[in-house]
Amino acid sequence: MRMISEGCTSQEHKFAEELGTLYNLIATQALTARDKFPLSQKESEQSRDNLLAYIALRRHDLFDLQLELAEFGLSSLGRLEECVLTSIEKVLKHLATPVPDYLLHKTDSKNARLLASKRARKLFGRPRRGRNTRIMVTLDSSYSDHPELMEDLLRQGMDIARINCAHDHQELWEKMICSLREAEARLEKKAQGTGRKCRIIMDLGGPKIRTGPVMEKTIPLRLKVPRDIYGQPIRILEGYLDNKATYTELVEDRYGQNQHFVIAIEEQIPLDSLHIGEVLTFKDSRNRKRKFRVIERISPNRIKVALERTAYVQEGLTLNYGQQEKLTLGAPKALPINIEVQAGQVLRLYFDPHRQGHNATESEPASISCTVPEVLQSLHLEDPVFIDDGKIGARVINKQKDYVDLEVISPDDRSARIRPEKGLNFPESSINMPALTEQDRIDLEFIVANADALALSFIHRPQDLDDLRVELKKHNREDIGIVAKIETREAIHQLSRILLKGLDFSNFGIMIARGDLAVEVGFENLSLVQEDILCLCEAAHVPVIWATQVLENLAKKGLPARAEITDAAMSHRAECVMLNKGPHILDAVKTLSSLLSSEERYHLKKRQIFRDFTEQHDIF
Structure with a gap:
């Protein structure tokens, strides 16, 4: 194959020069930025430098450049996340363009995949034969009373058990763990075991931003x-x-x-x-x-x-x-009443977390309260507010000392009901509160003694990981696996800095918590956002959990929706997939295991660089 420099046209020279300039710009920006992110984990330096190069690359529109590369029969750089600089260097080599040495820690595709695989194995355990993506199942406390179900889950494909510390208490958590280990022992005795230990990941509850209590009625x-x-x-x-x-x-x-x-x-x-x-x-x-x-x-x-x-x-x-x-x-x-609201009505949101919500009266609109009143201080007029996973949409129209008034916008074709303990989302408000709560600090003592990894809920900033490190040091468990749950708009914009901080942990991963995330970014944008999160994590060689509403219809109703089968099949892009509990959870595990095994045999990844919704803050 001839080099393009041999008898190349002025257009080809211009193109080679353009790509070389882009490479120099990316490498210079990465080299300049990396001093802001020192690492104690030496093997993470190549991941840091590659992530910085990838973020620098994302600041440029590559569409025309990719078309030109295709015209020359060269790589379009569509799959370069895991080794950005090396991928561009290979193209420049074919263009006979010299590449300066920027003293950055670089990796090639093979070593990048080995590093990512090593980290996934450390966090999630050894994968099963026939599929590389692990299956994580959220345990229900009632599973402990049905030992045969726990055995079947292990036999059919559960690799990781998840316990959500936002629910139940330590006595029930311990019961679930004992039930799991007993089921493993029985399977080994029957020679039906998997030959691997089921990992346990426990989610910290985090600041539960939910609707408060409402009036009760008999x-x-x-x-x-x-x-x-x-x-x-x-x-x-x-x-x-x-x-x-x-x-x-x-x-x-x-x-x-x-x-x-x-x-x-x-x-x-x-x-x-x-x-x-x-x-x-x-x-x-x-x-x-x-x-x-x-x-x-x-x-x-x-x-x-x-x-x-x-x-x-x-x-x-x-x-x-x-x-x-x-x-x-x-x-x-006595049971909590339903707070009835309709589009166009006012809903009053009180700061007092103990104030009981009620329906509209002659003197006052319908009202609810918020379990974390500090977040309401960040609200401004016209800010959107979503309730119960986006089922109800509203906007701020008035703010007073003790409450804010919301105008209900959706649903616009029927009335909606609000009950206690339903999620509140403030996608355009900058919520400046730590992810680690006092209850989390109490729960940590149990978690570090019983779990292989913990998930940090509602992380907003790198400082949240520093706060967690301080607590883990007190328990002498800095080695425990850490999963940062990305579930807010602020966490998306801070994702690169969270990843860079996470690379300084010995055992770190990311969870794409798609339930809250869909409300935060808009359901129509979720597919783009989750793709971009995957790309950023791949650039950092950090393992990912694909979570929330995977095969939800199947798990809850026994019959999958067509769209969720496609969604589940796409989840093989991650190193782990999470299933939530339901009466048909066993069918969901079996189906997902089959989908992941077949997808990994033939699926070819197609990649495009997205920038619109996930621009990274405070890097350059």
Whole structure:
């Protein structure tokens, strides 16, 4: 193959000169910037320099240059993230253009992949045969009561177990971990083990920016018997009469779907004196005749009953049985009301995190509170606010000492309901608060003793990693794996600095938390943003977790949506994929494992440099 310099045209000379100038500019900027980011981890220096070169490259529009490269039959530089300077040098070599030595730490494609693989293995463990992408499953505390499910998850492809410390408590976390290890031991005994230890990653709760409490109300409790499409009952509804119960209430199963009821009985008489088959009749809150049939005697305080038709029950209803004998129902448990809002209405957001939200009255609009009131100080007029993963959109129209008023914008075709503990997002507000909370510091003692890695929630800036390092040093666990969760717009703009700080840790990765991220950047922009995050992490040779709503329909409903199958298949770009819990989680693990295995056999990565939504701040 001839060099372009041999008999090349003036156009070719101009092109070679243009590419050489670009290389010199990128290398100079990277060399100048790297002194701002000293590293104690020597093997990370090539990753730092490559990331800086990649960020410098992203500041230029390469479209015309890539077209010209293609015209010359050369690499279009479409896959250069992992070795920026080396990739350009190879093209310049074909153009017979000399390359100065800038004393930067460079790597080639092979060594970059080896480094990235080494880091992924250290953080996530050894991959399974047939696929390089690991599968992480969010554990539910109820899984501990079903050892066969834990075994099946391991057998079908779970490589990493995730425990979210925003939920439950240390006793339940320990129970989940013990259940996992016991399941591994049973599989090994059956010679069905994977030959590898399932890693455990625990998410710190972080500052939970959510809606606060709302007013509660006691209303008649509906005991709904399942029906077919013709409205006919298809099975009985089972529940309990209990004279030790505090409230009459519905209790959900381990997946939050099937329900049974507990009826509080006021009379303190032995209930096991009722015989199996005995009928207790009553008129429900709608004055309709209904009956419970005794099907099992559990204890002197509790009996199991069956209901054949839907009933509404409330405090004071009487159950009749035997020779004019009666039992009196206790009060249903008070439940949070739904705050109803519509587009065009005002919603008042209070600073006081303990103030109960309520519906609109004649004197005041509907209101809610915020669990982290400090963030409201950062709001300005016209700032957007999203509630419950973007289901409700609003904008700030008034700010006072104790509250801000929001105008509800969406949904515009129907009313929406707000409940407590729903997420609040402020995508255009600069929230300056540390990611590490006092509760996180308390939880760290358990996490460092039991987990292989921890995930830092709501990271906004490199300082958050420094704060975490201080705490880990106190526990002598600076070696534990660290995953920075990218879930806010500010975190995206600070991602390069977060990566550069992370390279100074011995075991570091990134999680693309796509749920909050979609709300922050707009659902229509998520695909571009997640692609750009992947590119930046590849340039830093840092492993990635692709998280949130992966095969969500399949996990929750048992039937995948077509779009989520494509989405899941694309997740092989990351070193790990996270699945959330659901009644069909086993099917989701099995499907994802199959998709990842097949995709990695033939998928060719196509890459384009994106700049519009993820410009990096404070680098140059």
